[in-house]
Amino acid sequence: MNSTEYRNWVNDKLNIGEDVLYLSMQDVIDTGTTAEEIIELTERAMIAYSAKKVEMPAKIGLHPQPDSLMHAMPAYLPDEFACGIKWGSNFPTTRERFPGLTPTNCQIIYNDHESGLPLAFLDATWITEVRTPAVSLVAAKYLANLDATTFGMYGCGIQGKAHVKMIEHVLTKLETIYVYDLYEAAMDKLIEQCQPLVNARIVKASSYEQVAKNCEVIASAIPIHHHPHPVVKDEWISKGQTLIACDCHSVYEDGVYKRADIYTVDSEEQHRLLETYGYYPWGLPEIYAETGAVAGGLKPGRSSKDQLIVSNNVGMAVEDMMVARRVFDRALEKDLGIRLPLWKSTK
Ligand SMILES: NC(=O)c1ccc[n+]([C@@H]2O[C@H](COP(=O)([O-])OP(=O)(O)OC[C@H]3O[C@@H](n4cnc5c(N)ncnc54)[C@H](O)[C@@H]3O)[C@@H](O)[C@H]2O)c1
Structure with missing residues (x-):
């Protein structure tokens, strides 16, 4: 038409x-x-x-x-x-x-x-609710090791649940999904609602560290604070991991972003504007490409199993x-x- x-x-x-x-x-x-x-x-x-x-x-x-x-x-x-x-x-x-x-x-x-x-x-x-995890899935499709058997989720609210429900569309070999939230009840509710819908076993993690050290791919959806207080230490994150954020720089110490081999954002213009609002107090890392440029073949995605990759997507109209x-x-x-x-x- x-x-x-x-x-x-x-x-x-x-x-x-x-x-x-x-x-x-x-x-x-x-x-x-x-x-x-x-x-x-x-x-x-x-x-x-x-x-x-x-x-x-x-x-x-x-x-x-x-x-x-x-x-x-x-x-x-x-x-x-x-x-x-x-x-x-x-x-x-x-x-x-x-x-x-x-x-x-x-x-x-x-x-x-x-x-x-x-x-x-x-x-x-x-x-x-559903297009936000879809963005994370697109990032995972091109930037994650697709044979990953472990996935982690920081934040078990609406986005946490939606990510867990949808992640197996791209990461088809998952065996274990670790979830972590400040509130025990949020983790319990996620497991109750999502476990019947996914093949992988969902595990209630005991700490940020357990997720960081056990998951090949991690997504995060916790509240965005204007002055972030990172909770995941740089030393817990290893080469080969893929970190997908829909909450700006809320979760990881700045060193993680700065040493990533590839750092993508959904919209460079948007993130540069957010930087002027103070969302990235330690400065935006060097942007390798927009996530959509990788999906569209304008820039290569993951090229080796050992790359540490971060994809930070705030959502686009x-x-x-x-x-x-x-x-x-x-x-x-x-x-x-x-x-x-x-x-x-x-x-
Ligand atoms: N990128 C996008 O397009 C997009 C779209 C929608 C929402 N978001 C963002 O995703 C985030 C979550 O949104 P939501 O609708 O799921 O909210 P929500 O309130 O339903 O879920 C947030 C969860 O995070 C938990 N939490 C709070 N502080 C935490 C911490 N320090 N560590 C671990 N868990 C913590 C809360 O207990 C809650 O369960 C927000 O920052 C929101 O702005 C982004």
């Missing part, structure tokens, strides 16, 4: 300019978009970004509470006719302060790329908009959501 055909297809199902489709999180899930699709879409988005085939300014943000963030994330993917903005937040204290509510919450305004009019307002919390396009199309096909009146043309 070309751009006009696609717009006509949408307009047949939704009166563009008069109605806007509201999709709750349940509607988004009910589209039936699978983990495999999300991994494939996320990889395509990362490759398109690093090939400079999209428009995506670095995200800007507000910080209403200590260590909280609210990010404005616009993106346009011309090849997908996908365009919109995500407004995503993480308030680490929400769970304690407001029991029953979760710390990460996101919404997307999804727009018509030909007129700019809004097409949909959708919950993007689930999209964020192109991933959200790529997935949003699929979700939006499916919602129209399945007649999901609620149509809200936008306005009546006075012409």
